[in-house]
Amino acid sequence: MSTTSRVGSLALQTSTLRDVASSQTKLAELQTQISSGYKSSDFAGLNGSVEHFTELNSQLSRAVQFQANNKVNISKLQTGDAALSHIIDIADQIKSAIVGFSGANASTSNLAQLVTDLLSSMGNELNSTVNGHYIFGGTSTDTPPVPDTTVSNTALGVPDANYYAGSQQDGIMRADDRTQMPFPVRADDPAFQKVYAAAMQAINASRSGDQTQMQSALQLIQSGQSDLVAARSKLGTAVVNVETVDSRLTTLSTYWKELADGLSKTDIVSATTQVAGYQAILQASFQVYSRLSQLRLSDYLK
DSSP states (O other): OOHHHHHHHHHHHHHHHHHHHHHHHHHHHHHHHHHHSBSOSSGGGGTTOHHHHHHHHHHHHHHHHHHHHHHHHHHHHHHHHHHHHHHHHHHHHHHHHHHTOOGGGGGGOOHHHHHHHHHHHHHHHHTOEETTEESSSTTOOSSOSOSOSOOOOSSTTOOOOTTOOSOSSOOEEEOSSSOEEEOSOOTTOHHHHHHHHHHHHHHHHHHHTOHHHHHHHHHHHHHHHHHHHHHHHHHHHHHHHHHHHHHHHHHHHHHHHHHHHHHHBOOHHHHHHHHHHHHHHHHHHHHHHHHHHTSOHHHHHO
């Protein structure tokens, strides 16, 4: 054997041992990735994608927060819609009582008590809450917006908000980073003012037997009924808008999660293929090492 061959064999043996150690290290890393499901246990193993990964996780976190908020927003709007539905029924009953009133039977009519009770029911609906917060009081959510439904109008038959104790500012619903909208109805909405004023005028007219006032109350309640339908429509539109934003957040969250998983989670198929490759390299390296190990020291000293 020539000197060149002997020196080359020694170098090859050293190189083979180095390849074995490297392959074993890579195999251990791949096996850890497969068992854990993640490419790395810390940011150092993300190969320069830390900033992108952090940003994706931040976007995901905000999306989850907004989706939780939107569940509350939708609950508020749906509760408001249910309340408006009941108030529309109450207005219908007040109208029926007015239509059925006759000055001739004013002394025996129970209209005043009936309408008073219906106003109280309307107040209860306007004091609806979600998670302990009043929804029809604007930014004032800790106190009932309609604490008393027996408050008189400043001028009989003229709508006003004397009964209202809430805020003059709308509560704001924030659906995502770019979308915010006011809660569309407060308890001082003109629709409720008209129903309230018509009811108070009808109560007064029933006690005095004034048919002219009763007719005026009828016209006012009819106008209020039209406004109630418009108010309820605004709630329905708001529900659709929030649900649309929430659906977009769901789609984006899925996309962002896929990107984040692509950066952090192990591609099992790819990793398994690499494991097979490194195992083949190890097997070949051990065969080479075994062949080289059969050489005697005297072979290098000749």
